[in-house]
Amino acid sequence: MSSSVDNKEMNMIHRFAGDLPRHPRQINGLFEADAEIIKVSDDPPEYLILKTDGIHEEITKKLYDDPYLIGWMAITAPLSDIAATGATPTGVLLSLVMMQHCNTDWLRRFKSGLNDACRAYDTYVLGGDTSYDDRFSVSVTAVATLKSLLPMMRRGIKPGHYLYASGPLGLGNVYAYAKYFDTSVKVEYQPMAKLAESMTIRQFATACMDTSDGLFPALAVLSELNNVGFNLCPLENCLHEKSSKIANPGRLPAWMLLAGPHGEYELIFTIPGHLKNEFEQSCRNKNWQPLYLGEVISEKKLAFSSESIQVQCNPSTIANLYFEADGNITTYFELLTRQHKTWTKTENL
Amino acid sequence: MSSSVDNKEMNMIHRFAGDLPRHPRQINGLFEADAEIIKVSDDPPEYLILKTDGIHEEITKKLYDDPYLIGWMAITAPLSDIAATGATPTGVLLSLVMMQHCNTDWLRRFKSGLNDACRAYDTYVLGGDTSYDDRFSVSVTAVATLKSLLPMMRRGIKPGHYLYASGPLGLGNVYAYAKYFDTSVKVEYQPMAKLAESMTIRQFATACMDTSDGLFPALAVLSELNNVGFNLCPLENCLHEKSSKIANPGRLPAWMLLAGPHGEYELIFTIPGHLKNEFEQSCRNKNWQPLYLGEVISEKKLAFSSESIQVQCNPSTIANLYFEADGNITTYFELLTRQHKTWTKTENL
Numbered sequence: 001m002s003s004s005v006d007n008k009e010m011n012m013i014h015r016f017a018g019d020l021p022r023h024p025r026q027i028n029g030l031f032e033a034d035a036e037i038i039k040v041s042d043d044p045p046e047y048l049i050l051k052t053d054g055i056h057e058e059i060t061k062k063l064y065d066d067p068y069l070i071g072w073m074a075i076t077a078p079l080s081d082i083a084a085t086g087a088t089p090t091g092v093l094l095s096l097v098m099m100q101h102c103n104t105d106w107l108r109r110f111k112s113g114l115n116d117a118c119r120a121y122d123t124y125v126l127g128g129d130t131s132y133d134d135r136f137s138v139s140v141t142a143v144a145t146l147k148s149l150l151p152m153m154r155r156g157i158k159p160g161h162y163l164y165a166s167g168p169l170g171l172g173n174v175y176a177y178a179k180y181f182d183t184s185v186k187v188e189y190q191p192m193a194k195l196a197e198s199m200t201i202r203q204f205a206t207a208c209m210d211t212s213d214g215l216f217p218a219l220a221v222l223s224e225l226n227n228v229g230f231n232l233c234p235l236e237n238c239l240h241e242k243s244s245k246i247a248n249p250g251r252l253p254a255w256m257l258l259a260g261p262h263g264e265y266e267l268i269f270t271i272p273g274h275l276k277n278e279f280e281q282s283c284r285n286k287n288w289q290p291l292y293l294g295e296v297i298s299e300k301k302l303a304f305s306s307e308s309i310q311v312q313c314n315p316s317t318i319a320n321l322y323f324e325a326d327g328n329i330t331t332y333f334e335l336l337t338r339q340h341k342t343w344t345k346t347e348n349l
Numbered sequence: 350m351s352s353s354v355d356n357k358e359m360n361m362i363h364r365f366a367g368d369l370p371r372h373p374r375q376i377n378g379l380f381e382a383d384a385e386i387i388k389v390s391d392d393p394p395e396y397l398i399l400k401t402d403g404i405h406e407e408i409t410k411k412l413y414d415d416p417y418l419i420g421w422m423a424i425t426a427p428l429s430d431i432a433a434t435g436a437t438p439t440g441v442l443l444s445l446v447m448m449q450h451c452n453t454d455w456l457r458r459f460k461s462g463l464n465d466a467c468r469a470y471d472t473y474v475l476g477g478d479t480s481y482d483d484r485f486s487v488s489v490t491a492v493a494t495l496k497s498l499l500p501m502m503r504r505g506i507k508p509g510h511y512l513y514a515s516g517p518l519g520l521g522n523v524y525a526y527a528k529y530f531d532t533s534v535k536v537e538y539q540p541m542a543k544l545a546e547s548m549t550i551r552q553f554a555t556a557c558m559d560t561s562d563g564l565f566p567a568l569a570v571l572s573e574l575n576n577v578g579f580n581l582c583p584l585e586n587c588l589h590e591k592s593s594k595i596a597n598p599g600r601l602p603a604w605m606l607l608a609g610p611h612g613e614y615e616l617i618f619t620i621p622g623h624l625k626n627e628f629e630q631s632c633r634n635k636n637w638q639p640l641y642l643g644e645v646i647s648e649k650k651l652a653f654s655s656e657s658i659q660v661q662c663n664p665s666t667i668a669n670l671y672f673e674a675d676g677n678i679t680t681y682f683e684l685l686t687r688q689h690k691t692w693t694k695t696e697n698l
Contacts, residue, residue, distance in 0.1 A: 013479065016456070020464065023440050023473035036476035038439060040494075048397075052442040052490060056480035090387060091372050093401040095444055095488035100675065107365070115369065124372040127385035129488065130362070131405035132676065139444035139478065141401060141490040145389075326449065327481060 006316035007220050008323040031225060033153040034084035034210055035144070047146040049087040053078040053212075054095075054139035061329065063179055063262065067106045070138065071113020072190055078142035079121055079193035080210045080265040085151040086202030087144035089121060089195070094128030095139040102136070121195060152201070152208040152269070157226040159298040161206055161270040165291040166197045168240040169215050170257035172264040177246055177257070180329050185245050191265035198267060200286050204279040205269040214260020216302075216318040218268055223300055223315035230315070232294035232304040240264065255306035256336050261322045270296060309343050355665035356569050357672040380574060382502040383433035383559055384493070396495040398436040402427040402561075403444075403488035410678065412528055412611065416455045419487065420462020421539055427491035428470055428542035429559045429614045434500040435551030436493035438470060438544070443477030444488040451485070470544060501550070501557040501618070506575040508647040510555055510619040514640040515546045517589040518564050519606035521613040526595055526606070529678050534594050540614035547616060549635050553628040554618040563609020565651075565667040567617055572649055572664035579664070581643035581653040589613065604655035605685050610671045619645060658692050 005011060010031060017030055027047075028037045035051035055074050058064040064073060075092060082089050094114075098107075118124055126143070175189035194201075194210075201208060207226070209218050215238075219230055232238075235254035243257050271279050283290050297303070303312045321339065325332035354360060359380060366379055376396075377386045384400035404423050407413040413422060424441060431438050443463075447456075467473060475492070524538035543550075543559075550557060556575070558567050564587075568579055581587075584603035592606050620628050632639050646652070652661045670688065674681035 016460070016479070017474070017477070020460075020474045021467070023475055026440075026473070026475060036442065038475065040439075048439070048492070050442055050475060050490075050492060052444045052476065052478045054444050054446070054478050054480050056446055056482060060482060090389075090397070091375075093385065093399055093490055095401045095403050095490075097403070097405055097486070111365070111369075118370070124375070125366070125369045126372055126375060126387065126399060127401065128366070129401045129403050130365070131403050131486075133405060133409060137446070137480075139488055141399075141442055141444075143397070143399060143492070 005224050006314055007224050008316070008320045009217070010221065010224060028153055031221060032155055033151065034081035034208070035087070037085060037151050037153070044148050047087065047151050049082060049085050049144040049146060049151060050141065051078040051081040052139060052141045053081065054137065056137045056139070057327070059137055060135070063176055067110035068113040069190065071110040072117045074138045074140045075114055075117035075121065076191060076193045076265060077212060078140050079123070079195060080212055082142050082144045083193050083195045083198040084208045084210045084267055085144070085146065085153070086149065086198050086208070087146040087151060089123045089142055089144040091124040091126040091143055092118070093126055093141045093143075095141070096128060096130045097133045097135070097137045098130055099134060099136060100132045121193060149202060152205055154207050154209050154222055154225050156206040157222060157228055157270045157296055158206070159228055159296050161272055161296040162276055163230055163268065163270055163293040163296060165211070165238070165293055166194045166201070166267040168291055169211060169238050169264055169266060170243045170254070171240040172262040173214060173257045173260065174240065174243045174246055176262040177252065181333065182246060187242055187245060193265060194267045197288055200282050201267060201269050203282065204271050204275045206272060208267055208269040211263040211266045211268055214263040215258040215268070217260045218263075219302060220316045220319035223302070227300060229297045229299045229301040229303070230294055231297050232302070233292065235304055235306045238291060238293060253306045253309070253340060255304065255311070255318070256340065259318050259321065259336060268293065311343050354573050355663055356573050357665070357669045358566070359570065359573060377502055380570060381504055382500065383430035383557070384436070384491075386434060386500050386502070393497050396436065396500050398431060398434050398493040398495055398500060399490065400427040400430040401488060401490045402430065403486065405486045405488070406676070408486055409484070412525055416459035417462035418539065420459040421466045423487045423489045424463060424466035424470065424472075425540060425542045425614060426561060427489050428472070428544060429561055431491050431493045432542050432544045432547040433557045433559045433616055434493070434495065434502070435498060435547050435557070436495040436500060438472045438491055438493040440473040440475035440492055441467070442475055442490045442492070444490070445477060445479045446482045446484070446486045447479055448483060448485060449481045470542060498551060501554055503556050503558050503571055503574050505555040506571060506577055506619045506645055507555070508577055508645050510621055510645040511625055512579055512581075512617065512619055512642040512645060514560070514587070514642055515543045515550070515616040517640055518560060518587050518613055518615060519592045519603070520589040521611040522563060522606045522609060523589065523592045523595055525611040526601065530682065531595060536591055536594060542614060543616045546637055549631050550616060550618050552631065553620050553624045555621060557616055557618040560612040560615045560617055563612040564607040564617065566609045567612075568651060569665045569668035572651070576649060578646045578648045578650040578652070579643055580646050581651070582641065584653055584655045587640060587642060602655045602658070602689060604653065604660070604667070605689065608667050608670065608685060617642065660692050
């Protein structure tokens with residue numbers, strides 16, 4: 001990646017990690033995959049795939065307050081990145097910061113979330129480390145392997161490819177909106193890492209990434225890495241059914257629920273045109289239906305409609321708003337609203 | 350391990366992790382090795398070895414305030430555990446919690462510590478995750494492999510084996526004492542993970558563990574796991590030369606500098622009597638000299654002399670004091686002093 005791109009999060013990470021030496025057998029550059037990929041054997045090819053992901057701001061910002069959900073998400077978050085490479089997890093290591101005298105019931109429910117997630121993904125806690133402080137946080141490293149197949153990465157997208165998601169989108173932001181701005185609405189949120197779907201996707205996709213940070217932030221990264229844009233379907237058709245709880249007329253436009261940064265842990269991926277039918281048939285054979293999102297275009301822009309507005313913008317415009325808000329939720333929502341007004345006015349000219 | 354043992358830290362970890370299901374190919378039980386060991390291939394045997402270790406309390410308790418040292422230790426701590434198994438590191442993943450607007454110079458020096466450590470250990474940062482909060486912390490997962498040799502673990506110690514350390518001990522606690530109680534003394538502290546020495550040790554040792562938590566806490570764990578005790582050499586002969594800065598008469602007795610919990614990242618290990626000469630010759634061939642610490646005994650006790658006192662105690666007595674002090678440094682030092690008075694009085698009877 002060049003030293004400066006449109007995406008503010010990528011710039012920030014690049015400033016920290018851009019000059020660290022890379023392992024000679026690591027096949028992904030910075031940003032190029034959801035997880036780190038080391039080729040450990042050549043013949044047959046074998047890859048060790050690793051990902052560290054922390055649940056931190058979700059706790060400090062009180063987005064997650066149910067200890068069961070914290071445990072579930074601690075495992076789901078890194079495994080969703082593993083799924084985006086097409087690998088099979090071996091296990092996870094926990095890094096915990098706990099209160100010295102932690103509430104026993106709280107801890108029991110946190111462990112229950114961890115355990116249920118490990119069972120759901122057929123994986124194991126291999127070990128961990130515990131520190132003590134006055135508040136809780138957890139970071140998890142997932143370890144996985146992939147044999148005889150190339151891991152999926154974020155590069156490889158060409159104009160004309162079709163863009164899909166593993167399922168309907170927006171639930172993460174619906175959950176966050178209800179939590180912060182409308183506590184009268186209760187939104188159930190317990191996403192599954194798409195490890196099973198990934199087994200089909202990896203046979204066809206040219207690139208794959210999870211939507212843990214929301215759809216638009218993911219598209220901004222894919223656009224930057226592949227120097228392409230996306231022409232999306234009407235966004236109200238891409239939303240999770242539960243989003244109707246808050247995304248009905250007069251409340252939130254569809255695009256805002258896809259703006260992130262609290263995602264739904266689906267996979268988005270691109271399929272070459274000539275494999276479209278075979279891919280969709282393979283999904284049906286496995287009893288799931290991918291969501292068609294639109295088409296890859298050569299111009300580095302996002303084109304979409306959301307209810308009555310038609311938008312064409314820089315792929316990083318929406319993703320950058322959260323960073324411009326400095327992570328402050330109220331400011332962020334104001335920036336989203338202001339952006340929406342700008343687009344509505346442009347429409348009305 | 351049974352549900353209750355003498356060691357308080359082991360009890361606490363057992364309460365959290367004792368009932369988590371284990372990976373069917375993980376060969377170490379809880380506490381049985383410094384790192385997690387997964388047998389990934391049978392013929393030839395191949396092991397994936399993993400360790401997560403965090404630098405957290407060292408920062409909050411201001412034991413580490415130099416960002417270079419924090420970076421260095423973040424890499425050294427998990428690699429020291431890898432060294433205790435005899436494996437060779439592939440790389441590390443970082444989990445960082447940073448201030449949103451972190452001081453650039455601070456960050457540069459932290460990265461410099463990370464980079465220098467990676468170079469010193471011929472390893473790489475493979476990836477990581479960053480969260481934001483109002484204070485800094487870092488946790489690192491090291492990934493390593495071992496082929497055709499059995500990894501070293503903490504079990505396998507029998508009475509009559511000889512106990513060694515990879516080098517002189519006490520520097521970690523000397524550093525901590527100077528930092529907290531005598532800032533007029535400046536102690537340089539930048540330990541190396543003993544990856545090189547480990548290549549010799551693994552050919553002879555029946556068990557191995559690092560002293561990241563100090564000598565006595567390590568001996569307490571080895572005693573518990575192997576149901577043995579240790580008859581140690583006069584402790585003043587085991588101290589690092591820099592400990593003379595504070596361990597001279599009238600200041601601190603040798604045993605306190607080995608009580609932990611801030612260790613020196615040496616390896617301690619046991620060698621069967623018939624391999625002693627061959628082992629020591631192999632070390633000389635590699636231009637290093639192990640430190641003979643004493644002998645394994647069948648009775649589960651620690652026997653040692655420190656300056657004028659002769660002590661026989663439960664192996665967990667000393668290790669437990671830090672937990673009895675609830676991690677409070679001042680209280681801990683009072684408990685150490687009280688313990689010393691008890692032993693001195695017993696001597697004088």
